[in-house]
Amino acid sequence: MRSIKIGTRNSPLALWQAREVARNLQNKNYKTDITPILSSGDKNLTQPLYTLGITGIFTKDLDIALLNKEVDIAVHSLKDIPTELPENISIIAVLERDYPQDVLVRKNDAATLEMKDLKIATSSLRRRAFWLREFPNTQFSDIRGNVQTRLKKLEENNFDATMFSLAAIERMGLNIDYELLPTMISAPAQGVVAVCARTEDAEIREIFADINHKQTQICIEIERNFLSTLEGGCTAPIGAFAEINEHNEVRFRGRLCSLDGKNCIETDEIFQWNDTENFGKIIAEKILSNGGKALMTEIKNTL
Numbered sequence: 001m002r003s004i005k006i007g008t009r010n011s012p013l014a015l016w017q018a019r020e021v022a023r024n025l026q027n028k029n030y031k032t033d034i035t036p037i038l039s040s041g042d043k044n045l046t047q048p049l050y051t052l053g054i055t056g057i058f059t060k061d062l063d064i065a066l067l068n069k070e071v072d073i074a075v076h077s078l079k080d081i082p083t084e085l086p087e088n089i090s091i092i093a094v095l096e097r098d099y100p101q102d103v104l105v106r107k108n109d110a111a112t113l114e115m116k117d118l119k120i121a122t123s124s125l126r127r128r129a130f131w132l133r134e135f136p137n138t139q140f141s142d143i144r145g146n147v148q149t150r151l152k153k154l155e156e157n158n159f160d161a162t163m164f165s166l167a168a169i170e171r172m173g174l175n176i177d178y179e180l181l182p183t184m185i186s187a188p189a190q191g192v193v194a195v196c197a198r199t200e201d202a203e204i205r206e207i208f209a210d211i212n213h214k215q216t217q218i219c220i221e222i223e224r225n226f227l228s229t230l231e232g233g234c235t236a237p238i239g240a241f242a243e244i245n246e247h248n249e250v251r252f253r254g255r256l257c258s259l260d261g262k263n264c265i266e267t268d269e270i271f272q273w274n275d276t277e278n279f280g281k282i283i284a285e286k287i288l289s290n291g292g293k294a295l296m297t298e299i300k301n302t303l
């Protein structure tokens, strides 16, 4: 059997994710070969992502490598993959979700500050708005870069804390203190590793059919349908998290907030998972007609 060529960004987190997919393939006796590729999102490390105006900034260089057949698959954090995929590229598998939560990481000298008094570095519109919803007077600064870079910037700069995805911290095996933030709702598909391939590549699709984690796939399809229905191509503070509960039902929590966190629309619903086809879309349409449409327009006009 030929070796399966795996494309990835070259950040430590991306490489970990690529190795995780490689391990799954090796368990099925396939040979693997990892090709790191520098992405546009990793070249511009100063501007917040929402100002760069390019969707798929982390994924497009790998899409090109896929279409040029330089690699057979591309491995990504699913939350970085736009809901609209390029023609001829498909998500062919997801790995089981590990840690969906957001966490707060403080600088040592901010250990005893109250949450409402923290100066926070994050360039995520969602994390800002959701934090402001609870602590409306918070000061924010921008921070970009991979997990290690952001930790270094935290030490070197005049802010008290930053937020990460717990998945990133766990995957990197970082031995740092963090606080879980249960009142946040994570980004759609946070904590999920996805495999992209050329849509036409039946051989690769076949190989990944039983690596794919079905429950995770159901959850992320709801989250991503929710996202794409709300956004219509614009970025906004949106959280979406679906999980399968002990009764084998799907519980979905979603939230859309204004940028300042003052105006939020939420949903929390349980439904049967054989009935998930259009669920994300239906819930998002309900939110849009309950004030969400005006909120989205306001956000678009501000950014």
Ligand SMILES: NCc1[nH]cc(CCC(=O)O)c1CC(=O)O
Pocket (backbone or CB within 6 Å): 077, 078, 079, 080, 163, 164, 165, 166, 167, 168, 189, 190, 191, 192
């Ligand atoms: N925003 C960038 C990004 N994209 C994926 C992850 C981590 C993996 C994941 O949460 O799926 C991160 C880091 C973070 O959010 O702190």
